[in-house]
Amino acid sequence: MEKNRAILFLTVIVLFILLLFSFILFPLQHYLVLSVAIIGMISLLFFKRFERKKVKAREIVILAMLAAIAAIARVPFAGLPSIQPTSFVIITVGLVFGAESGFLVGAVAAIVSNIFLGQGPWTPWQMFAWGTMGLSAGLLRPLLGKIWIQCIFGFVWGFLFGWIMNLWIIVSNMENFSWEVFIGVYASSFSHDLSHAICNVIFIALFSKRWVKILDRFKRKYGLLGGSVGDEGSV
Amino acid sequence: MxxxxxxxxxxxxxxxxxxxxxxxxxxxxxxxxxxxxxxxxxxxxxxxxxxxxxxxxxxxxxxxxxxxxxxxxxxxxxxxxxxxxxxxxxxxxxxxxxxxxxxxxxxxxxxxxxxxxxxxxxxxGNRFLYIFSKFLPRTAFLIMMSIRFVPLFKRRLDEISDVHHIRGMSMAVGSIKNRMKNGMLRLQIVLTWSLEEAVHTADSMKARGYGLGKKTSYIPYYMKxxxxxxxxxxxxxxxxxxxxxxxxxxxxxxxxxxxxxxxxxxxxxxxxxxxxxxxxxxxxxxxxxxxxxx
Structure with missing residues (x-):
């Protein structure tokens, strides 16, 4: 388990460094295709692992349910624009069920919510951003015991998410790149990112403990996704 | 449809x-x-x-x-x-x-x-997932099931918000923090409500033989x-x-x-x-x- 996790982590980092280097070193023109291909490969890695692994029917249903909860999380907040607890749900899932489940739930939540809101060129980026959010929550689980550390984590991800989402605009126009454009794009998303970050902090501060408790109890009761009890019904 | x-x-x-x-x-x-x-x-x-x-x-x-x-x-x-x-x-x-x-x-x-x-x-919907179901069958199934849950959870949220409304916990008035709290509580109720049921769904799936054979598509498509x-x-x-x-x-x-x-x-x-x-x-x-x- 530890070894697997290390390999996973390494692969992601290596791919990310490759991405950065391919941008700096090679005078390629098709950055958008390239970046989407790399993002797709990372996601495929996780989905393929999920296909190969022995997974119980119960676990699949639970993952689907959590992804659906994350996807509809903005429904009760329809009256409050720019407030959405999707990221909070994904971080909590990563904290309780681990890195891989976190990634799956994040990526699937992005696809599912876009099936209702409309797919677009942003779908792969959203999958990647929410996926890595869940992934990192799972990987950093030992460090994220205290609520205030979780709050910092959520705050940072509020901005990281927006920055990853801005990349598709930057990347599709690399030929035109200038720092003014770069700063312009990132400055225009600042207030949105800030509200995302603050929302994450508020939700984590108020609800993280309860949600972790609910999910943790459930995980142990049915021995799901790394919980200890019961091993029946592997698919 | x-x-x-x-x-x-x-x-x-x-x-x-x-x-x-x-x-x-x-x-x-x-x-x-x-x-x-x-x-x-x-x-x-x-x-x-x-x-x-x-x-x-x-x-x-x-x-x-x-x-x-x-x-x-x-x-x-x-x-x-x-x-x-x-x-x-x-x-x-x-x-x-x-x-x-x-x-x-x-x-x-x-x-x-x-x-x-x-x-x-x-x-x-179906067509989009059909494309993935050949080489990522389990992922496609996961997504499909998640899509199915969305309308169900929306209905549950409606029921919960009706109850909340009667209890005077509103999303429309009050301070932002309170409204966020109320919204999140609704979500939490959907979560606890649905967790147990997810297990029942899974057991029922198993009873009907989920995972025994190759997955088939609800609507078959043929290349003509x-x-x-x-x-x-x-x-x-x-x-x-x-x-x-x-x-x-x-x-x-x-x-x-x-x-x-x-x-x-x-x-x-x-x-x-x-x-x-x-x-x-x-x-x-x-x-x-x-x-x-x-």
């Missing part, structure tokens, strides 16, 4: 449809000649009109126009690359190249979004003769366009100095291939209309 008789472009196999979108998406990224992109835009508008007489497009049209205007207006002032200087603005050069680039960039983004508007109409014929045609056209593109046709050199907008003979051939490829749904729909009438 299942028994809906589909005709025209919708009746094609999902593989053919995804190939169409993949091909036009790659070509949009590949070519940057304004005439190519404008033609693509016009064709995509007609494609969208042929789907649902423009219902889906209407929701987007304001955003699309606004966005492209902003890009076209801002780009020359943000980017000062290029050699043909038109005038100076606050000491910075405004170049012809940056203006042209802004226009191609706006065209590109609008085209891509138009493509997705059409994509969302044609490859929705016309699917194959169009798939081969699309691939050929795409190959021709890419071949032309690698030789530099259909592309406009913008930086550092604007190239010629002139069309050469091979430009016209590549242009023709692209037009036929983009208007694939129009050919199909048009042919069916003609058959219906005569």
């Amino acid at each position: 299942v028994m809906l008789v589909e005709n025209g472009f919708r009746s094609f196999h999902p593989y053919v449809q995804i190939c169409y979108y993949l091909f036009i998406g790659s070509l949009l990224m590949y070519f940057n000649h304004p005439i190519f992109l404008t033609t693509a835009l016009i064709l995509l508008i007609f494609v969208n009109l042929s789907h649902d007489s423009g219902k889906a497009l209407k929701k987007w049209i304001v955003i699309l126009i606004l966005m492209s205007l902003i890009i076209i207006l801002l780009n020359p002032f943000l980017v000062s690359r290029g050699t043909t200087i038109l005038f100076y603005f606050r000491g910075k050069q405004v170049t012809l190249e940056a203006i042209i680039y802004g226009i191609t960039m706006a065209l590109f983004i609008v085209n891509i979004l138009m493509m997705f508007v059409s994509f969302n109409v044609i490859l929705n 003769k016309q699917d194959w014929a169009w798939l081969v045609t699309l691939c050929l056209l795409f190959a021709l366009c890419i071949a032309g593109g690698t030789l530099g046709y259909g592309k406009l050199i913008i930086y550092p100095k604007l190239g010629t907008l002139h069309f050469f003979l091979i430009d016209w051939i590549v242009f023709g291939c692209m037009m036929i490829l983009f208007s694939f749904p129009l050919w199909v729909e048009g042919r069916e209309r003609l058959r219906w009438k005569f």
Whole structure:
């Protein structure tokens, strides 16, 4: 388990460094295709692992349910624009069920919510951003015991998410790149990112403990996704 | 919805449809000649009109126009690359190249979004997942099930918010923090409500033999003769366009100095291939209309 996790982590980092280097070193023109291909490969890695692994029917249903909860999380907040607890749900899932489940739930939540809101060129980026959010929550689980550390984590991800989402605009126009454009794009998303970050902090501060408790109890009761009890019904 | 008789472009196999979108998406990224992109835009508008007489497009049209205007207006002032200087603005050069680039960039983004508007109409739900279900069956199943949960949870949220409403816990009034708290509580109730049930669903799935055999699709799709014929045609056209593109046709050199907008003979051939490829749904729909009438 530890070894697997290390390999996973390494692969992601290596791919990310490759991405950065391919941008700096090679005078390629098709950055958008390239970046989407790399993002797709990372996601495929996780989905393929999920296909190969022995997974119980119960676990699949639970993952689907959590992804659906994350996807509809903005429904009760329809009256409050720019407030959405999707990221909070994904971080909590990563904290309780681990890195891989976190990634799956994040990526699937992005696809599912876009099936209702409309797919677009942003779908792969959203999958990647929410996926890595869940992934990192799972990987950093030992460090994220205290609520205030979780709050910092959520705050940072509020901005990281927006920055990853801005990349598709930057990347599709690399030929035109200038720092003014770069700063312009990132400055225009600042207030949105800030509200995302603050929302994450508020939700984590108020609800993280309860949600972790609910999910943790459930995980142990049915021995799901790394919980200890019961091993029946592997698919 | 299942028994809906589909005709025209919708009746094609999902593989053919995804190939169409993949091909036009790659070509949009590949070519940057304004005439190519404008033609693509016009064709995509007609494609969208042929789907649902423009219902889906209407929701987007304001955003699309606004966005492209902003890009076209801002780009020359943000980017000062290029050699043909038109005038100076606050000491910075405004170049012809940056203006042209802004226009191609706006065209590109609008085209891509138009493509997705059409994509969302044609490859929705079942068809979209069918494409993945062959090589990622479990993931496709996970997504499918998650999609099914969404309306269910929405109904539950409605019930909960009714109860909350009676108890005086409102989302409409009060401080932001309280409203956030109430909204999150509703979500938490849906979570605890649904967790137990998820286990029942899974047990019932197991009882019916989930995972014993290969997964089958609820709606089967078969590749027919016309699917194959169009798939081969699309691939050929795409190959021709890419071949032309690698030789530099259909592309406009913008930086550092604007190239010629002139069309050469091979430009016209590549242009023709692209037009036929983009208007694939129009050919199909048009042919069916003609058959219906005569």
